[in-house]
Amino acid sequence: MKFASLFVALVIALAGLPVEAKDTVRIAFIGPLTGGVSANGLGGRNSADLAVRLRNADAKAPYTYELVVLDDECKPNVGVQVATKAAADNGIVAGVTHYCSTVAMAAVEVYRKFGLPVVVWGAVLPDITYANDYKEVHRVNGTMINQNEAAARFMTGLKFKRWAVIHDTTDYGKGHNKYFSEDLAKNGGQILGTFGVTADQQDFSAELTKIKELKPEVIYFAGLTPIGVRIRSQMDKLGVKAVFQGTSGIVSDAFIEGLGPLAEGVVAFREGAPAEKLPGGRAFLDAYTKQKYPDDPEAYGPFAFAAATLIMDAIDRVGPDRKKVRAELNRTRDYDSIVGKITFDDRRQNAVPLITRFVVQDGKWLVWEDSDYASGKRALVKK
Amino acid sequence: MDPGLLAQHAFNGLMLGVIYALVAVGFTLFFGVLDVIKFSHGDVVMLGAFTALAVSAGLTGAGVMSHPLVLLAMLVIAITLMAVVGALLARLLVLPLRGAPAINVLLITLMAGTVIREGVRLFYPQGSNPKPFPRLLPGGTIEIGSFTLRHDSAILFVIGVAAIVGVYLTLARTRLGLAIRAVAQDPETAAAMGIPLTATVLATFAIGSALAALAGVVNGLYYSEISFNLGLLLGAIGFSAAVVGGLGNVYGAILGGFLFAALQTIGAVALPFASAYKDVFAFAAVIVLMALRPAGLLAERSAERI
Numbered sequence: 001m002k003f004a005s006l007f008v009a010l011v012i013a014l015a016g017l018p019v020e021a022k023d024t025v026r027i028a029f030i031g032p033l034t035g036g037v038s039a040n041g042l043g044g045r046n047s048a049d050l051a052v053r054l055r056n057a058d059a060k061a062p063y064t065y066e067l068v069v070l071d072d073e074c075k076p077n078v079g080v081q082v083a084t085k086a087a088a089d090n091g092i093v094a095g096v097t098h099y100c101s102t103v104a105m106a107a108v109e110v111y112r113k114f115g116l117p118v119v120v121w122g123a124v125l126p127d128i129t130y131a132n133d134y135k136e137v138h139r140v141n142g143t144m145i146n147q148n149e150a151a152a153r154f155m156t157g158l159k160f161k162r163w164a165v166i167h168d169t170t171d172y173g174k175g176h177n178k179y180f181s182e183d184l185a186k187n188g189g190q191i192l193g194t195f196g197v198t199a200d201q202q203d204f205s206a207e208l209t210k211i212k213e214l215k216p217e218v219i220y221f222a223g224l225t226p227i228g229v230r231i232r233s234q235m236d237k238l239g240v241k242a243v244f245q246g247t248s249g250i251v252s253d254a255f256i257e258g259l260g261p262l263a264e265g266v267v268a269f270r271e272g273a274p275a276e277k278l279p280g281g282r283a284f285l286d287a288y289t290k291q292k293y294p295d296d297p298e299a300y301g302p303f304a305f306a307a308a309t310l311i312m313d314a315i316d317r318v319g320p321d322r323k324k325v326r327a328e329l330n331r332t333r334d335y336d337s338i339v340g341k342i343t344f345d346d347r348r349q350n351a352v353p354l355i356t357r358f359v360v361q362d363g364k365w366l367v368w369e370d371s372d373y374a375s376g377k378r379a380l381v382k383k
Numbered sequence: 384m385d386p387g388l389l390a391q392h393a394f395n396g397l398m399l400g401v402i403y404a405l406v407a408v409g410f411t412l413f414f415g416v417l418d419v420i421k422f423s424h425g426d427v428v429m430l431g432a433f434t435a436l437a438v439s440a441g442l443t444g445a446g447v448m449s450h451p452l453v454l455l456a457m458l459v460i461a462i463t464l465m466a467v468v469g470a471l472l473a474r475l476l477v478l479p480l481r482g483a484p485a486i487n488v489l490l491i492t493l494m495a496g497t498v499i500r501e502g503v504r505l506f507y508p509q510g511s512n513p514k515p516f517p518r519l520l521p522g523g524t525i526e527i528g529s530f531t532l533r534h535d536s537a538i539l540f541v542i543g544v545a546a547i548v549g550v551y552l553t554l555a556r557t558r559l560g561l562a563i564r565a566v567a568q569d570p571e572t573a574a575a576m577g578i579p580l581t582a583t584v585l586a587t588f589a590i591g592s593a594l595a596a597l598a599g600v601v602n603g604l605y606y607s608e609i610s611f612n613l614g615l616l617l618g619a620i621g622f623s624a625a626v627v628g629g630l631g632n633v634y635g636a637i638l639g640g641f642l643f644a645a646l647q648t649i650g651a652v653a654l655p656f657a658s659a660y661k662d663v664f665a666f667a668a669v670i671v672l673m674a675l676r677p678a679g680l681l682a683e684r685s686a687e688r689i
Contacts, residue, residue: 254509295509
């Protein structure tokens with residue numbers, strides 16, 4: 001009887017193992033899928049999902065991949081919960097994690113503790129990679145340091161002199177405020193007033209009325225899309241005539257959708273080139289369209305795609321083992337991806353030297369150089 | 384400070400006060416008739432705004448270009464629908480729990496609010512993004528020195544004040560108002576006098592929710608932008624305003640709404656710290672007021688408390 005059952009089990013086991021069967025490897029995606037910035041999170045998730053689908057469609061790939069999608073709601077407490085969930089699950093080999101800087105800052109400790117290698121796809125606070133030396137944490141997108149340096153140089157180059165700053169009081173807004181203020185001082189710009197606001201504030205009439213009194217030429221806004229939309233819209237209500245300058249946090253289609261014609265002439269900066277100008281950008285956008293995702297990839301979708309592909313390439317080479325994958329990711333140099341070459345420095349931060357300047361023209365984020373504003377056909381300041 | 388800017392701050396505060404008061408009156412009406420806190424109220428405000436947005440999108444899609452017509456349709460449909468939603472919430476969730484502890488009603492309406500909020504986010508096209516709200520009112524401005532008064536803001540202010548006065552007159556002068564006040568004072572005696580309890584409660588919830596819809600539309604027209612989570616903070620502020628004014632007292636809610644707006648404006652303008660702390664300041668001031676006057680500034684005569 002014993003032998004019989006053993007024999008049956010053996011037959012079943014053999015029958016269930018076709019020769020070319022692949023092991024399934026699970027990787028996590030974490031981003032804000034609900035809440036005010038969910039447009040960016042959904043775009044990132046779809047892009048990572050696209051990377052996985054393309055890999056699974058490739059017969060030569062040694063593993064089948066499964067994307068475990070978790071929602072951090074752009075809230076640090078929720079982010080730590082889902083990061084722990086992913087990191088504590090030994091079946092998950094690596095993660096494509098976080099759009100929101102505050103969440104990433106809280107979650108890196110978890111990845112360190114559980115030894116889960118992750119690649120950050122959207123959060124720009126420098127401290128995520130630079131404040132600690134955690135071998136688990138990598139980042140394919142650039143940091144806000146480069147972004148603000150370029151922003152300050154460019155805007156003072158346009159002969160603007162007087163700024164007012166509105167920043168949200170999260171790590172993200174405060175970090176941008178710090179770096180931009182420093183860089184602006186170096187370039188001879190002057191800040192007339194700085195206003196910290198909460199990240200879910202509805203009414204800005206008090207702050208904007210004070211700013212109106214200061215008469216700045218430019219309002220620098222460090223925060224994310226939802227309150228960016230509100231501030232720009234309320235500037236118009238109160239007759240505050242200044243150029244609206246944002247950070248990478250507002251470079252999203254949702255910003256333009258939320259403002260309509262009022263978005264015209266808003267400038268913002270982001271590290272890396274826009275999707276259609278990236279080395280593999282066209283192919284990415286075509287493949288994305290083919291999957292019929294209900295949401296746009298948004299600004300950081302290509303980075304999520306690149307992060308997922310980078311992780312899968314590492315696993316393909318060294319197998320689904322966290323330690324080996326971590327070492328393999330650490331070694332990344334001159335890796336060809338759709339966002340360009342990826343090379344991690346000693347803190348596993350990808351150097352993204354190129355900062356793209358954007359301006360909204362006729363309801364689209366255009367690269368500054370391609371816009372009517374650069375050619376002089378339109379002016380940021382209406383005479 | 385320049386008098387023009389002072390006037391600007393004052394008007395900003397008054398406009399906020401009208402929106403808060405519209406929300407707070409709802410809270411106080413519900414508490415008045417049934418002694419319940421209905422925490423889905425902020426989300427009904429949001430649903431009203433999104434209903435109006437959908438109506439405007441539908442009409443514009445059908446080729447109706449006349450702004451007054453779209454605005455009228457928006458207001459009528461949003462207010463009617465929210466009145467029905469409010470009455471339904473009362474009929475299905477609040478009235479069946481009449482004998483249960485008040486905390487149950489609080490919880491069930493809190494959950495209903497989450498359902499409404501997430502429902503809009505998931506089922507409204509691209510519902511997670513901030514939505515532009517159509518500008519349907521004349522957009523000219525009156526500039527007096529550094530004071531900019533937009534025509535649309537002035538009209539919204541008048542609409543809001545008119546609605547508040549309308550509710551006051553309904554409560555003070557009509558038979559329905561008399562019934563509501565009677566039920567608020569003593570439901571059993573009112574029923575014994577032949578006042579239909581259920582119908583009066585439903586009417587009260589309908590009125591409160593209609594006001595919420597109006598607050599939603601006014602909010603949308605004023606900020607030209609709405610988002611699925613606008614009801615969260617607005618609900619919290621409306622509730623605090625109602626409590627600080629004295630739950631159950633309509634004048635108290637109005638006073639509380641304007642007081643909260645004034646506190647926020649002062650917190651952002653006159654105090655030496657970052658304006659991010661204006662909500663901290665305003666809510667802290669509310670806590671102090673609550674400690675000094677636990678039943679609210681204008682307490683109900685029977686001094687009911689939660």
